[in-house]
Amino acid sequence: MKAISVKEASCLKGTIAIQGSKNTVLPIIAATILTSGISVIYNCPDIIDVHVMCELLNCLNIRTCYKEHTLTIDTNDAAYNSLPYELTGRLRSSVLMLGAMLARWGRAEIGMPGGCTIGTRPIDIHLEGFSKMNVDIEEYGDCLRCKTFYMQGCDFVLRYPSVGATENLLLAACGAKGRTVLRGAAKEPEIIELCNYLVSLGILIDGIGTDVLVIKGTGCIGCSDYVNVYDRIVAGTYLLMSCGIPADIRLTGIDEIHYIRNVLRVCAGLGLNVVRLEHYLHIQSSGIVCPGDFATGIYPEFPTDLLPMLITVLTKAMGESSVTETVFENRFAVVSELRRLGARVNVNGNRVYIDGNDKLTGHTVKATDLRQGAAMVTAGLMASGYTTITDTSFIQRGYEDIVGDLKGVGAVLEYI
Ligand code: EPZ
Secondary structure, three states: OOEEEEEOOOOEEEEEEOOEOHHHHHHHHHHHHHEOOEEEEEOOOOOHHHHHHHHHHHHOOOEEEEEOOEEEEEOOOOOOOOEOHHHHOOOHHHHHHHHHHHHHHOEEEEEOOOOOOOOOOOOHHHHHHHHHOOOEEEEEOOEEEEEOOOOEOOEEEOOOOOHHHHHHHHHHHOOOEOEEEEEOOOOOHHHHHHHHHHHHOOOEEEOOOOOEEEEEOOOOEOOOOEEOOEOHHHHHHHHHHHHHOOEEEEEEOOOOHHHHHHHHHHHHHHOOEEEEOOOEEEEEEOOOOOOOEEEEOOOOOEOHHHHHHHHHHHOOOOOEEEEEOOOOOOOOHHHHHHHHOOOEEEEEOOEEEEEOOOOOEOOEEEOOOHHHHHHHHHHHHHOEOEEEEEOOHHHHOOOOOHHHHHHOOOOOEEEO
């Protein structure tokens, strides 16, 4: 399954059930390392990153069983081991094993994390926080060795509200002696969900949803089940896609609607009509897109993960638009591929300028990362004729079944 062929869509009509959140469930899976017993995670998406995360747990003698969106994790026989780069290098969230393993065993030796190529993605804030907790860190080749004889709670200021660093330090703080204060912490929904899960395990956390988190560690703890929330980026993908193509769609599974408030606001500005009904969001559009100037930002601003989708849809806008990226320094792979389809798009610094009024023309384009790949599928639906998207395994890292979802609303596309 290396390529997807997409035909231009004249209209999208039907229902899409939004899958469980990738970026919420991955830290929760890492957090189960702190527990002893059997935990069940419901609404767990069937995506490559989840399965690699399970393989990492298996290296620690933790048993996992995935069946029909339910992940059962048995940590009764958990045992320390190092984690090989062959696995850790396959996803970003493998770095969270550090915090969880330090909390449980006071040591962790893991390969460097991988993840989408959207910037340099350093982990200096994670490591600076661990150092403050009295952890010795050694980097050698592709690996990191962390060790502490006495992990100490600390008062730490994150120089940037990194999502991953906040998650990692939260996990480590669960095993630290005394109180840890994280200032300048990320406030993304994924952090709130992780905090709530840790609280359900018996950890005391104050300030949930704010940028100051106070954690009282208690070490290895009991178990708790978790019902995963919907994936706000997948929901945003289909909302933005519906701006660029005439649509009449029901999105189900969106419970915490405030997690996508800003995305809904941007989509409304682009021309999308959204009505919230009891069990679904009803979205309708004429496919006519209004231009505008936009910027990504940390939550609750417009998410960086939807930047490629937004740029793609704006190629059709009736006028000039711009999108400024403020989170990652290299997230513009979408630009060169859109140009192959005939779009007039230019990058200047961290801003992309889009000359609208374009009709894209089908061609062969490449998926270069997860979200850019989803944007290429959208571009294929908007472009005349047929578009082939290669390297689509990136998309399967985070979208459970983008082809099935879109076939369900009448799109013509298939794996080739
Ligand atoms: C998470 O990545 C998400 N990944 C990303 O989604 C998302 O784009 C990002 O948060 C921002 O919302 C997962 O949750 C698995 P960061 P993360 O640490 O944690 C700099 C997707 O498509 N930084 O908040 O890696 C960093 O370079 C993915 O699902 C440091 O300088 O993001 C970046 O510029 C892609 N030092 C900024 O902070 C550090 O130690 C934000 O990174 C850490 C980060």
